[in-house]
Amino acid sequence: QQQVKQSPQSLIVQKGGISIINCAYENTAFDYFPWYQQFPGKGPALLIAIRPDVSEKKEGRFTISFNKSAKQFSLHIMDSQPGDSATYFCAASSTDKLIFGTGTRLQVFP
């Protein structure tokens, strides 16, 4: 129940394309869903986050879509750029700790 399942494990997108990463959870007590971006050798950095009382949140080229009934949420990266190449982690939380997905390695080719 504490798991967050993330897919795909890796993703290759051409520059300008849309990158889509999906996550699913079981624990209905989760009330905060952040996405983190991690570059090699660096720590994760918060990218965007959503609460379950909204179905979508957009910040620049990054959008989170949230489906409460299906217990799924996804990250969409519009107009993907080579600089977006990184590992992306979804996470969920209901208290103090973050439960992370297993990560998606995104490669954007020019």
Added chain:
Amino acid sequence: NAGVMQNPRHLVRRRGQEARLRCSPVKGHSHVYWYRQLPEEGLKFMVYLQKENIIDESGMPKERFSAEFPKEGPSILRIQQVVRGDSAAYFCASSRDRGRSTDTQYFGPGTRLTVL
């Protein structure tokens, strides 16, 4: 504003030695979290501390691992008698407020522990 600082960035130990990892939170943050990342895996929660208190250690292995966050100084994650399976990246995060799920956790650059 300095972010979360961790040192050392890389640590090599032989089996049986002790590893001490340090974390200085963002200035003004009094909540510290430790996570472990095994190769090709996501981050796993280990422990949540406030100054002088362990709040949640549900992710800590029962033996050899301990953590503290003293009134003065950095938080320390201590691994005694390291084994090869302890090789991982250890990340520290800090937040400003207590235990609310929406409080952003800011991560440090990590300490990469290699056990020979």
